[in-house]
Structure formats: structure tokens, C-alpha cells
Amino acid sequence: MDQKTFEFLYYRTRGASREEIIREAGISGAEYDMMEQSLAATLLELQADHPRAATIGRDFVKLTRYLYQDRSDQELGMPRPDAVKPRAGEIVALPAVDRITQPEITLHQAISQRRSTRQYAETPLSAEELSFLLWATSWAKDFRSGENNEFTRRNVPSAGSRHPFECHLLINNVVGIKPGLHYYHPLKHCLIRLEKPDTIAQDICAGCLGQEMVVKGAVILILSAVPYRTAWRYQQRSYRYLYLDAGHWGQNVHLAAEAVGAGACMIGAFQDEAMNDCLGLDGVEEFVIYISAVGKKA
Numbered sequence: 001m002d003q004k005t006f007e008f009l010y011y012r013t014r015g016a017s018r019e020e021i022i023r024e025a026g027i028s029g030a031e032y033d034m035m036e037q038s039l040a041a042t043l044l045e046l047q048a049d050h051p052r053a054a055t056i057g058r059d060f061v062k063l064t065r066y067l068y069q070d071r072s073d074q075e076l077g078m079p080r081p082d083a084v085k086p087r088a089g090e091i092v093a094l095p096a097v098d099r100i101t102q103p104e105i106t107l108h109q110a111i112s113q114r115r116s117t118r119q120y121a122e123t124p125l126s127a128e129e130l131s132f133l134l135w136a137t138s139w140a141k142d143f144r145s146g147e148n149n150e151f152t153r154r155n156v157p158s159a160g161s162r163h164p165f166e167c168h169l170l171i172n173n174v175v176g177i178k179p180g181l182h183y184y185h186p187l188k189h190c191l192i193r194l195e196k197p198d199t200i201a202q203d204i205c206a207g208c209l210g211q212e213m214v215v216k217g218a219v220i221l222i223l224s225a226v227p228y229r230t231a232w233r234y235q236q237r238s239y240r241y242l243y244l245d246a247g248h249w250g251q252n253v254h255l256a257a258e259a260v261g262a263g264a265c266m267i268g269a270f271q272d273e274a275m276n277d278c279l280g281l282d283g284v285e286e287f288v289i290y291i292s293a294v295g296k297k298a
Contacts, residue, residue: 180200
């Protein structure tokens with residue numbers, strides 16, 4: 001979904017007038033008329049769902065209680081989901097985890113120094129520093145696969161060790177790694193370069209509502225959620241765990257960034273449709289859930 005379409009729908013569902021929408025969305029009268037016609041079904045869906053938004057928070061907490069839970073797909077003997085999605089493409093090697101130089105900073109220092117950092121120096125991250133960040137947040141140190149279950153163990157906690165996330169990286173300024181969008185393979189501890197247009201950094205920045213740290217940071221970590229990986233075991237309660245697990249991941253991003261003399265800023269303000277489009281996700285079976293910019297401190 002492009003920005004004009006998003007803003008048309010955003011203001012239209014909030015009752016703005018035709019003139020207000022044309023002004024705020026930066027569209028012409030002809031574009032307005034075209035969108036009014038082509039997006040009629042989407043508008044009806046949004047308008048029908050809109051009243052539910054007023055109580056969605058309370059409903060979410062209520063309906064994810066155990067009292068509302070049925071038997072899970074795991075209990076019903078349904079096929080287990082893969083712990084890691086299959087990927088193909090150009091492999092970009094990273095320094096092995098057993099060869100990473102251990103930072104000298106103490107845990108006390110990392111916690112006390114941690115701040116949300118939005119301004120970064122032009123100094124690049126080294127490949128070893130990036131490798132350390134990924135080791136701390138997304139690397140799978142153990143992998144178990146059988147007919148009835150498949151899971152990984154990592155350096156962040158996850159409900160039932162389901163680890164329902166895939167980690168993508170927008171590389172802007174890392175020594176020896178070509179800028180662009182990559183996928184991190186947690187079993188092979190490598191990057192896989194994704195074929196995306198040259199405008200991908202600007203597209204992701206726009207999806208993050210124009211936050212400049214997205215193009216100024218050395219690397220942008222984009223976490224997507226695969227909810228069925230957890231729902232297979234925990235049914236609808238799994239959606240609570242998605243956000244808890246994402247928080248665990250985000251804290252390790254901050255502490256690992258401090259350990260390599262960098263800063264991080266977690267991003268929750270992004271346009272869901274645009275970010276899912278950037279990664280080629282459907283927004284239902286997999287969707288962007290959390291983003292972090294990381295760079296050397298200015």
C-alpha cells in the first residue's frame with residue numbers, strides 16, 4: 001500500500017471532508033475520485049471494523065484467558081510448523097560465533113548506559129560487531145527436529161521455545177557487506193541477500209513514518225512474526241506471547257548494542273501495510289512486529 005492510498009483511507013475513515021483529504025494526503029481531485037471508487041470495498045470493511053477498535057484492548061485480554069481456550073493444534077495431532085522458514089539466495093558469510101571477541105563491558109555498565117539512541121556517527125559497524133548482535137538476539141544455539149515437534153533454543157527466552165520470529169536486516173553501513181535488505185539465517189549464522197529495488201532503504205524509511213534513523217543507522221533489524229509457530233501449541237493465547245517474546249528480543253538488541261559501543265532505538269511506530277509490502281509479507285500468516293535501528297554513537 002503506497003503512502004497516498006494509506007493517507008486517503010486514514011483520513012476518510014475518520015470522517016474528513018473531501019477537501020481536507022485532498023489537502024492532507026497531497027492528492028488531486030481526480031485521484032480522490034479514483035480512490036473513492038477503487039477502494040470502496042476496503043472502505044466498507046474498515047468502516048465495519050472501526051467500532052471494534054474501541055474495545056479491542058479489553059477484548060484481547062479477556063479472550064486470550066485460558067477460560068476461552070480450546071484444544072491446540074498440537075494436542076489435536078496437526079502437523080507441526082517449521083522452526084525456520086526455508087530461504088534461498090546469495091549467502092553473505094559472517095564471522096563465526098565461536099570467534100567473536102567478547103566485549104569487556106559489564107552487564108551493570110550495559111544496563112546503566114542504555115538509552116534510546118536516534119543520532120549515529122558515520123562510523124560503520126564491523127562484520128564481527130554485527131555477528132555479535134545477531135548472536136545475542138536471533139542465533140539458534142540448538143535445533144531439534146522430529147515428526148511431532150521442531151524448535152530452536154536461542155539467547156532470548158520464548159514461550160515454549162517456539163521463537164516465532166524471522167529477522168531481516170537493512171544494511172546501511174557495515175564493513176564488507178553490500179547495502180541492501182538481507183535475511184538472517186539463525187541455523188547457518190549467515191545473511192541471505194534479498195533481491196529488492198535500489199529504493200528499499202527509502203521505502204523502509206517511509207514505512208517507518210519518515211524516521212531518519214532508518215537511513216542513518218548502520219543496520220536496521222526488522223523482526224517479523226510467524227504466529228502459527230506459537231499458536232500451534234498455545235492457540236489464541238499465543239498472541240500475548242508474540243509481544244512478550246518481541247520485548248525480550250528488543251532488550252537484548254539494546255544490551256548487545258551497548259556492548260559494541262553502539263546505540264539502538266526500538267521502533268513501534270510504522271505503517272504495517274507498507275512494512276509488510278517491503279518484506280513481501282501477507283500481514284496475516286507473517287507480519288512485521290518490531291524494528292530496531294542500531295549505529296555507532298555520535
